[in-house]
Amino acid sequence: MANLVMFCILAVVILGSAVMCVTTTRIMRAATFMLFVLFGVAGLYFLLDYTYLGAAQISVYAGGVTMIYVFAIQLVNKRTLQGLTERMKGSRVLWGGLLTIIGCATVILVLLKNQFLYAAMAAPDAEVPMKAIGHALVGANRYEYVLPFEFISLFLLACIIGGLVVSRKEK
Structure with a gap:
């Protein structure tokens, strides 16, 4: 019964934060609501006793949201950060x-x-045993995810390089 109550609380937090993330006009608030969504998903992992995935969710995605904060401050002008955006x-x-x-x-x-x-x-x-999940994540056979993971990492690297190029100041 306690698991069901915790699941309902986490579901409300995740859904509410997700809706607020996509409806707010301020970029810093959107990133903060996205952080709440990611913490809620980590809570679901902990609720399922997948402590490794929960810890990875917090460490990887909390770091990612921190990078969003940095890029938001660097790439967005002051008026947008203050909320003076067009409707x-x-x-x-x-x-x-x-x-x-x-x-x-x-x-x-x-x-x-x-x-x-x-x-x-x-x-x-x-x-599903954790060993099967591990083999599925790092395997290269059919229905295993190492190649999509590598493609996503290359895509994210290209996004970071693009963000750095855009944020450079022209002389």
């Missing part, structure tokens, strides 16, 4: 909502078509 147009909000509904419908259709939900309900007590 969104109604048509952009309408298109964003429409695309969100289409995306959610696509995810639900894929879940129902591939029967992921039914398979998850059939074996709720099946526990």
Whole structure:
């Protein structure tokens, strides 16, 4: 019962912070709300007794949000940081909502078509051993994730280099 209460609290924190992250107009507040979302996800890992993943979530993503703070301060002008930004147009909000509904419908259709939900309900007590998760993360065979991880790391490196190039002051 305590796990269910903690899950509900973490779910409310995660969902509330995620909504506030995408709806606020101030970049520092958005980064702070994103930090709350990431801490909430780490709390879910701790709730599932995946302490290593929870600690990695906190250390890696807390560092990442710190980098967002640094880039936000360096790359965004003073007026934007103070909240003097332009408001969104109604048509952009309408298109964003429409695309969100289409995306959610696509995810639900894929879940129902591939029967992921039914398979998850059939074996709720099946526990995946940590060794299997480790092999899946560092393996290079089919359905293993070392190559996508490397591609993402190269993409993030390119983003960091691009941010440094953009933040350079022209003489």
